[in-house]
Amino acid sequence: MxxxxxxxxxxxxxxxxxxxxxxxxxxxxxxxxxxxxxxxxxxxxxxxxxxxxxxxxxxxxxxxxxxxxxxxxxxxxxxxxxxxxxxxxxxxxxxxxxxxxxxxxxxxxxxxxxxxxxxxxFLCRYLPGAVRAKRAVERGEVGEVLAIKGYNRGTMPGGWFVDHAKSGGGAILDHTVHVMDLMRWMTGREPACVYAEGGTLFHPIDVEDAGLVHVTLEGGIIGMIDTSWSRSRSYPYWGDVKMDIVGTKGVLHFDAFAEVNEVYSDASDRARWSYWGGSMNRLMLEDFVRHLMEGRSAPISGEDGLQAAKVALAAYASLRARDTIVL
Missing domain, CATH: 3.40.50.720 (NAD(P)-binding Rossmann-like Domain)
Structure with a gap:
C-alpha cells in the first residue's frame, strides 16, 4: 500500500x-x-x-x-x-x-x-476529557445546556506571537479559538453575538495578554471564555484548558490536563506536572491521515476554523466599539 x-x-x-x-x-x-x-x-x-x-x-x-x-x-x-x-x-x-x-x-x-x-x-477536540464531556452532553446528562464557562490560560509565548504584524493579535486570537470551537462542537450551536474586555496586564508587550470574551450562542446559551497569557514561567505546566458546562440537570466540569503527576526534582527549580493523558497531537494527526486515506470530508473543516476565529475577531471589534457585536 x-x-x-x-x-x-x-x-x-x-x-x-x-x-x-x-x-x-x-x-x-x-x-x-x-x-x-x-x-x-x-x-x-x-x-x-x-x-x-x-x-x-x-x-x-x-x-x-x-x-x-x-x-x-x-x-x-x-x-x-x-x-x-x-x-x-x-x-x-x-x-x-x-x-x-x-x-x-x-x-x-x-x-x-x-x-x-x-x-x-483544533487539537483540543482530541483531548480525552473533551471527548467524554461531549458524549455526556449528547446523552443529556446535564440536561439542556444553559451556560458554558471556558478557560484557556497559558504562558506568554514571545517571538512572533507578540508581533501584531505577524500574529494578527495577542492572547484573544491565540486562545479564544480553541474554547470557542469546543463550545460549537459540544452544543451544535453557532455564536450569535460577542462582547469582550481585554488588555495588556501581565507583560510589557505590544499586544493584549488577557481577555474575557462573552458570547451568546443560538438558543440563548451563555458562554464566557477566559483567555490569557497569564501563567508565569514558574507555573508547573504550560497552561490549562477547562470548561464548566451548566445545564438544567447539573454541572459538568472538564479539565484537559487533570491527568498529571506532580514531579519534585532537585534538578529543577520548581515543581512540575508530568502529563500522562492521551496525545491530542497524535490523535489529531491520525484523524487527518485517516480521512485522506478513506476519502472522507475533513473532521474539522475550514468552516469550523472560520466560525471560531470570527468570535475572536468580533471580540476585537467589541473592544474598539465598547459594545456588543452581532454576528
Missing amino acids: RKLKIGMLNFAHSHAFSYYRELRSMEGVEIAGICHPDRQRVQKLINEDGIFYTPNSAELLSKEVDAVIVCSENVLHKRHVLEAAAAGKHVLCEKPLGVTEEEMEEMIAACGAAGVSLMTA
Missing part, C-alpha cells in the same frame, strides 16, 4: 516539531520534505533524518506530496494555503485559520475549487 506523503510547510509555530515527531513514527505516512526560510531552525531534523529541505514553499509543493501541514506565522496562513490548493495538495492548517474573515473565506473557497481538503488544527 502506498504511503501518504506529507510535507511540513513552515516551522514558525512550535507545534510543527511535535507534528513532525508524531508523523515520523506513524505507519502509512512518509514525510516528503520540510520547508522553512531559516535552515538553522530545522537543522537538527535535517541532520537526524536526512530529510529533504527547502526554504522555498513552491519547491516543496512541486514534489510528489499528497498533503501539507501549514505551521507558519498566522498572517502567512492564507498565502501558504492558497499555494497548496493551487498545487492540488490537501492541507492541515494551524489555528487560527486566518486573521480576517475575508481571507479565511478565500482559503475555504480556493480549497473547494481545487478539490482538496482543508482541515483546521
Whole structure:
C-alpha cells in the first residue's frame, strides 16, 4: 500500500516539531520534505533524518506530496494555503485559520475549487476529557445546556506571537479559538453575538495578554471564555484548558490536563506536572491521515476554523466599539 506523503510547510509555530515527531513514527505516512526560510531552525531534523529541505514553499509543493501541514506565522496562513490548493495538495492548517474573515473565506473557497481538503488544527477536540464531556452532553446528562464557562490560560509565548504584524493579535486570537470551537462542537450551536474586555496586564508587550470574551450562542446559551497569557514561567505546566458546562440537570466540569503527576526534582527549580493523558497531537494527526486515506470530508473543516476565529475577531471589534457585536 502506498504511503501518504506529507510535507511540513513552515516551522514558525512550535507545534510543527511535535507534528513532525508524531508523523515520523506513524505507519502509512512518509514525510516528503520540510520547508522553512531559516535552515538553522530545522537543522537538527535535517541532520537526524536526512530529510529533504527547502526554504522555498513552491519547491516543496512541486514534489510528489499528497498533503501539507501549514505551521507558519498566522498572517502567512492564507498565502501558504492558497499555494497548496493551487498545487492540488490537501492541507492541515494551524489555528487560527486566518486573521480576517475575508481571507479565511478565500482559503475555504480556493480549497473547494481545487478539490482538496482543508482541515483546521483544533487539537483540543482530541483531548480525552473533551471527548467524554461531549458524549455526556449528547446523552443529556446535564440536561439542556444553559451556560458554558471556558478557560484557556497559558504562558506568554514571545517571538512572533507578540508581533501584531505577524500574529494578527495577542492572547484573544491565540486562545479564544480553541474554547470557542469546543463550545460549537459540544452544543451544535453557532455564536450569535460577542462582547469582550481585554488588555495588556501581565507583560510589557505590544499586544493584549488577557481577555474575557462573552458570547451568546443560538438558543440563548451563555458562554464566557477566559483567555490569557497569564501563567508565569514558574507555573508547573504550560497552561490549562477547562470548561464548566451548566445545564438544567447539573454541572459538568472538564479539565484537559487533570491527568498529571506532580514531579519534585532537585534538578529543577520548581515543581512540575508530568502529563500522562492521551496525545491530542497524535490523535489529531491520525484523524487527518485517516480521512485522506478513506476519502472522507475533513473532521474539522475550514468552516469550523472560520466560525471560531470570527468570535475572536468580533471580540476585537467589541473592544474598539465598547459594545456588543452581532454576528
